[in-house]
Every structure is written in structure tokens, then in C-alpha cells.
Amino acid sequence: MNTTWSRFNITSIVLGFAFLYLPIVLLIVFSFNESKLVTVWGGFSTKWYVSLFHNQGLMDATWVTARVGLISATVATVLGTLAALTLTRYTRFRGRVLFSGMVFAPLVMPEVITGLSLLLLFVAVGLDRGFLTVTLAHITLTMCFVAVVVQSRLITFDRSLEEAAMDLGATPVKTFFQITLPVIMPAIVSGWMLAFTLSLDDLVIASFTSGPGATTLPMKIYSQVRLGVTPEINAACTILIAVVAIGVIIASLANKRREVQRQLDEQAAQRG
Amino acid sequence: MKSLGSIRRDFAPWNDPNAKPYIQFDNVTKKFGDFTAVNNLSLTIFEREFFALLGASGCGKSTLLRMLAGFEEPTSGRILLDGQDLRGIPPYRRPVNMMFQSYALFPHMTVENNIAFGLKQDGMPKPEIASRVAEMLKLVKLEQFAKRKPHQLSGGQRQRVALARSVAKRPKVLLLDEPLGALDKKLREETQFELMDLQQNLGLTFVVVTHDQEEAMTMADRIAIIDKGEVMQVATPAEVYEAPGSRFVAGFVGNVNMFEGKIARGEAGSASIDAGNGITIRTDNAGTAGAGTAVTFAIRPEKIKVSSKKPAEAVNAIEGEVYDIAYLGDMTVYHVRLDDGQVVRASTMNAARITEDPLSWNDRAWVSFRPDAGVVLTR
Numbered sequence: 157m158n159t160t161w162s163r164f165n166i167t168s169i170v171l172g173f174a175f176l177y178l179p180i181v182l183l184i185v186f187s188f189n190e191s192k193l194v195t196v197w198g199g200f201s202t203k204w205y206v207s208l209f210h211n212q213g214l215m216d217a218t219w220v221t222a223r224v225g226l227i228s229a230t231v232a233t234v235l236g237t238l239a240a241l242t243l244t245r246y247t248r249f250r251g252r253v254l255f256s257g258m259v260f261a262p263l264v265m266p267e268v269i270t271g272l273s274l275l276l277l278f279v280a281v282g283l284d285r286g287f288l289t290v291t292l293a294h295i296t297l298t299m300c301f302v303a304v305v306v307q308s309r310l311i312t313f314d315r316s317l318e319e320a321a322m323d324l325g326a327t328p329v330k331t332f333f334q335i336t337l338p339v340i341m342p343a344i345v346s347g348w349m350l351a352f353t354l355s356l357d358d359l360v361i362a363s364f365t366s367g368p369g370a371t372t373l374p375m376k377i378y379s380q381v382r383l384g385v386t387p388e389i390n391a392a393c394t395i396l397i398a399v400v401a402i403g404v405i406i407a408s409l410a411n412k413r414r415e416v417q418r419q420l421d422e423q424a425a426q427r428g
Numbered sequence: 429m430k431s432l433g434s435i436r437r438d439f440a441p442w443n444d445p446n447a448k449p450y451i452q453f454d455n456v457t458k459k460f461g462d463f464t465a466v467n468n469l470s471l472t473i474f475e476r477e478f479f480a481l482l483g484a485s486g487c488g489k490s491t492l493l494r495m496l497a498g499f500e501e502p503t504s505g506r507i508l509l510d511g512q513d514l515r516g517i518p519p520y521r522r523p524v525n526m527m528f529q530s531y532a533l534f535p536h537m538t539v540e541n542n543i544a545f546g547l548k549q550d551g552m553p554k555p556e557i558a559s560r561v562a563e564m565l566k567l568v569k570l571e572q573f574a575k576r577k578p579h580q581l582s583g584g585q586r587q588r589v590a591l592a593r594s595v596a597k598r599p600k601v602l603l604l605d606e607p608l609g610a611l612d613k614k615l616r617e618e619t620q621f622e623l624m625d626l627q628q629n630l631g632l633t634f635v636v637v638t639h640d641q642e643e644a645m646t647m648a649d650r651i652a653i654i655d656k657g658e659v660m661q662v663a664t665p666a667e668v669y670e671a672p673g674s675r676f677v678a679g680f681v682g683n684v685n686m687f688e689g690k691i692a693r694g695e696a697g698s699a700s701i702d703a704g705n706g707i708t709i710r711t712d713n714a715g716t717a718g719a720g721t722a723v724t725f726a727i728r729p730e731k732i733k734v735s736s737k738k739p740a741e742a743v744n745a746i747e748g749e750v751y752d753i754a755y756l757g758d759m760t761v762y763h764v765r766l767d768d769g770q771v772v773r774a775s776t777m778n779a780a781r782i783t784e785d786p787l788s789w790n791d792r793a794w795v796s797f798r799p800d801a802g803v804v805l806t807r
Binding site: 314316317319320321322323324325327330334335338339418421422 | 497498499518519520521524525526528529530532534535536545546549550577579580593594597
């Protein structure tokens with residue numbers, strides 16, 4: 157392997173990472189800005205973080221976002237898992253191709269169209285726009301992502317595990333809850349986390365389907381930015397970035413540790 | 429105490445016309461769409477028998493096992509276990525257990541929970557489960573691994589956990605799907621004998637599916653040779669080897685030399701076979717085949733002698749040229765090309781330490797065999 161740093165390598169790495177992270181770094185730096193002017197550095201301060209927690213509008217929006225995310229991710233996980241099970245297990249039912257296409261269509265559907273069509277639906281059935289409609293819309297959006305994640309796990313699932321359970325006297329229901337579900341649980345959990353993250357940062361669909369009193373955090377930030385970026389928003393975004401980054405780091409560390417542990421176990425088993 | 433061998437020799441319910449069949453396949457057919465996996469197959473297995481289903485992959489032997497376990501239903505025909513028709517009984521209510529080829533150990537459970545799984549499903553009281561699990565762990569010599577997870581075990585240990593789990597419920601019949609397929613050769617040979625001991629000690633009926641003829645020959649009381657969803661022959665290992673019923677069986681089990689020919693003349697079992705190119709084979713095992721019948725003469729390599737001079741007393745001796753010699757340690761295999769081009773395989777046990785082989789490559793040589801050494805096949 158070539159380990160020397162050629163000029164070309166250094167240039168491409170710097171450019172690449174700058175492209176990806178420069179905007180975020182700027183945002184974080186200016187969240188600690190003393191000055192009220194966003195683009196002028198006036199010294200270090202954490203006062204915007206303090207004022208953030210006294211901004212009732214932002215705090216309300218955070219609370220709404222958290223509730224929408226938790227509820228929609230949970231419902232979407234249940235529905236998405238069921239869809240994945242049906243699609244991988246009952247491969248011969250009529251209309252399977254159509255059904256699987258329809259489940260995955262929202263993955264590539266422009267969000268504007270999803271949002272608009274949901275809005276039309278809610279108006280047509282006379283649902284008042286608010287917390288319920290955003291949650292429903294987010295379930296629609298995230299369910300297919302969960303289905304994709306769980307389905308890819310189910311494809312590699314060894315069906316003989318279930319057969320062994322049934323052979324040993326477990327009914328199909330018991331087999332599902334004692335064998336299938338525990339084995340695919342990691343995929344379900346990551347599906348849930350994906351759904352929660354998607355719900356957390358969705359702006360377009362929420363804008364279409366939300367109503368008064370159910371403003372989500374991305375909507376709130378977007379509307380405030382239209383009145384001018386304040387360092388408070390920078391602080392809010394920095395906290396969001398920190399939360400997401402910590403989540404990702406914990407998840408990958410846990411993954412890494414599990415992997416290392418598994419390898420150690422297998423080596424131990426080889427030695428006898 | 430009687431040795432295992434003498435118990436097994438005395439055990440032959442298939443020769444007893446009054447013996448009650450334990451497992452019966454009755455004209456069973458299984459179709460997957462247009463593909464016929466099992467074709468109008470009938471088979472009888474007796475209690476406490478170690479029965480092997482032997483065949484190449486895709487011959488339908490695994491389908492037979494899965495129908496017995498309840499994972500597949502026959503398209504037509506019926507399967508009886510101890511007189512009970514199994515149709516419509518789901519796998520979780522059948523008194524049979526299966527050991528899977530992949531072992532199918534539950535990855536999220538410890539070894540002891542894997543073994544206890546079936547017992548818990550039966551609602552067995554906890555102290556009894558604990559003592560049964562301990563007994564099973566002892567049986568497969570894994571006492572100190574009770575708290576481990578399957579991925580913390582070696583291949584051989586996993587195989588023993590799978591075995592313990594499948595016999596823990598004391599099933600009427602234990603089904604084994606390629607039980608030793610994933611083990612390396614040495615471990616496989618040891619495990620074969622362990623399985624035989626286990627079967628004797630527990631007094632269970634074993635039905636094992638395998639593509640490995642050596643495995644089937646070593647372990648089974650009787651072997652059913654399956655091809656394209658049909659039974660070719662059911663017999664003891666010795667019968668399958670020494671008296672194959674057809675060309676397929678002769679070729680499938682062990683090595684064999686085959687000569688195509690016609691019965692030239694024959695009376696009361698013995699006959700001369702005209703194998704073309706001036707080769708005439710005299711045999712005592714012609715059975716009922718009359719003159720003019722097209723037959724195949726099959727003879728095993730170890731029953732053929734190779735010598736540099738024509739043996740004076742030999743009834744059957746054919747001349748050729750040594751084409752290849754393979755020294756395998758315990759025996760030497762000669763490939764002799766006859767003058768008509770056919771290559772005959774002959775193997776000789778190396779009873780004495782060889783200092784110098786009398787035969788070498790491209791030497792003229794004679795292959796000879798006794799009139800009772802081969803069999804005549806008409807199918």
C-alpha cells in the first residue's frame with residue numbers, strides 16, 4: 157500500500173473535507189459569537205445558548221418535533237417491519253410486485269409531491285391540520301425506509317432457525333416472538349433510528365401538513381431565518397449537530413465493540 | 429455386556445415378516461410446481477433402526493425428511509408414524525425432532541437455553557428442565573460450555589449442541605439432515621461412531637440424510653439409495669455394496685468396473701458373457717438372465733488381481749497395459765488399459781511393506797478375477 161502523502165492526495169482530501177464540513181464548522185464557530193451580527197466575529201460567548209433556552213417558541217417546536225419523531229418512528233417501525241415480513245416471506249401472493257413497488261415508491265418520490273398529496277387527502281377527509289396530520293405524514297414518509305432496512309436483514313435470515321423452533325414444539329406465534337423478532341431486532345432498532353432522524357429533520361412535508369400549534373423545529377428555524385439569521389439559531393443547530401453526532405458515535409462504537417468481541421469469541425472457540 | 433457390533437448384527441426386523449413398520453411412506457409424491465421432487469415413493473422404516481437416505485444433491489432425499497418433519501406436505505400419498513397418519517399435523521405437534529444441516533442454533537440464546545427451548549415449549553417444570561439439560565450437556569460432553577453463545581463455539585461443538593437440542597425431547601424419531609456435512613474429515617469419522625453409540629444408548633429411531641456414501645455405510649443399518657425422487661434400492665450396507673440391484677447403485681456406491689455384454693450361454697446361475705473384442709467373462713452370479721440378454725458385468729476394484737504373468741489357475745484373465753499407478757499408503761490402485769481401450773481399476777492392499785513394485789508404468793499386465801467376484805446387472 158502506498159502510504160506517502162503526495163501533493164495530489166493532500167489537495168483532494170483538504171478540498172473534499174472542506175466542501176463537506178466548512179459550512180458546519182462556520183455555523184458552530186459563529187454560535188459562540190459575542191456579536192449579534194452573524195458574520196462579524198465579536199469575541200467568544202455562550203450567551204446565545206442561554207437565550208436559546210428562554211426562547212419559548214423554539215423550545216415548543218423542539219418538544220413538538222420530539223413527540224412527532226417518537227410516535228411516527230414507532231408506528232412506522234411496526235408497519236415497516238410488517239411490510240418487510242410480508243414481502244420477504246409470502247413471495248407468491250398475487251400482486252406482490254405491485255405491492256413492493258408501491259411500498260418503496262416514496263423513497264424516490266419528491267417530497268413536495270408527497271406533502272402536497274397528503275395535504276389534499278387531509279383536506280378531503282376533513283382532518284384539521286396539526287399534530288396528528290404531521291405525525292401521520294411522517295409515518296407515511298419513514299415507513300418505507302424501515303421496510304428497506306428490515307427487509308435487507310430478513311433476506312439473509314436463516315429460515316431454518318424458525319423451522320427448528322417449530323420442530324421443537326413452538327407454535328408459529330411463539331416462534332415469531334421468541335426467535336424471529338430477537339434475531340432481527342438490531343435491524344428494527346436501526347430502522348427506528350433512521351425513521352426518527354428523518355422525522356426530526358423533515359421540513360417540506362411538515363410545512364405542507366402541519367397546522368397552527370404544531371410547528372416543528374425545522375419549520376421554526378426556517379421561518380426565523382427568513383427574518384434574518386440570529387446567533388440563537390446557530391446555537392440551536394449546533395446542539396442538534398452535537399446530538400446527532402453523539403448518537404452516531406455511540407452507535408458505531410457499540411457496533412465496533414460487538415464486532416471485536418465476536419471476533420475474539422470466535423478465536424477463542426477455534427482454540428477450543 | 430454385548431458389544432455394539434453383535435447387537436447390530438442381531439437387529440434385522442426387515443427380514444421378519446411379522447415386524448411392525450414404524451415409519452411408512454405410502455406412494456408418496458411431492459411436486460413443487462412442475463418439478464417432481466419425490467415420485468410415488470414407498471418406504472418402510474422399523475423402530476430403533478438407523479436408516480440412511482443416500483443420494484446426490486437434488487435427488488429428493490431432503491424433501492422426504494422435511495415431509496416427515498412436517499415442513500412439507502405430500503402432494504399425494506400418505507406418511508404413517510407408528511400407525512398414525514401424519515397428514516395435516518403441523519411440525520410443532522409431531523413427535524419427531526430434526527437436526528438441521530446448518531445446525532440452526534438460536535444465536536441469541538446460550539447453549540443451555542438452546543437445549544431447553546423444546547422442553548420449555550412442552551411446559552415441563554423448571555427443575556426437570558434443568559436436570560434434563562444437564563443430562564444432555566453431559567451426553568455431548570459440553571458441561572463447561574453451558575453459558576456460552578453459539579458463536580463462541582467451534583464447529584464440532586455447535587454440532588453437538590444441535591444434537592443435544594434435538595434429542596432433549598426424547599422424540600420417537602430423530603431426523604438428521606447431513607449431520608456431519610460441516611465437519612472436517614477427522615472429526616467426521618469420530619462423530620460417526622459417537623452418533624451410533626448415542627442411537628443405541630437412547631434406543632431411538634434415526635433417519636439420516638446424506639450424500640456421503642462412506643458415512644451411510646459406516647452408520648446405517650439399512651440404506652435407501654434415492655435417485656430422481658425414486659428409491660433405487662433399500663438394503664444393508666453390505667448388500668448395497670456386494671449385490672447392487674442396478675447399474676446406478678453399483679456406480680453410485682464405491683468404485684466399480686463395468687463391462688457391457690451379452691449372455692453367451694448360461695445355466696443355473698452361471699454364465700459366459702461375451703463382452704466384445706474377444707473378451708469372455710465367466711461368472712457364477714448370472715441369476716435368471718438367459719442366453720442373449722444384454723447385461724452389465726460389474727466388479728469392484730479390490731476383487732481384481734493384477735499380475736505381470738497370466739495366472740495359471742485363473743478362470744477370467746484379460747491382458748492389458750499398466751496405465752497409471754496410485755500409491756495410497758494402505759493400498760495401491762492400478763489402472764490397466766485393456767487392449768480394447770477400456771481402463772480397468774484394480775486395487776491391492778499393501779499387506780507387506782513394499783520395497784520394490786513388480787509392476788511399472790507401461791508394463792504388460794494381466795487382470796484376473798474369480799467367477800464369483802462380480803455381479804451381473806440387467807437394469
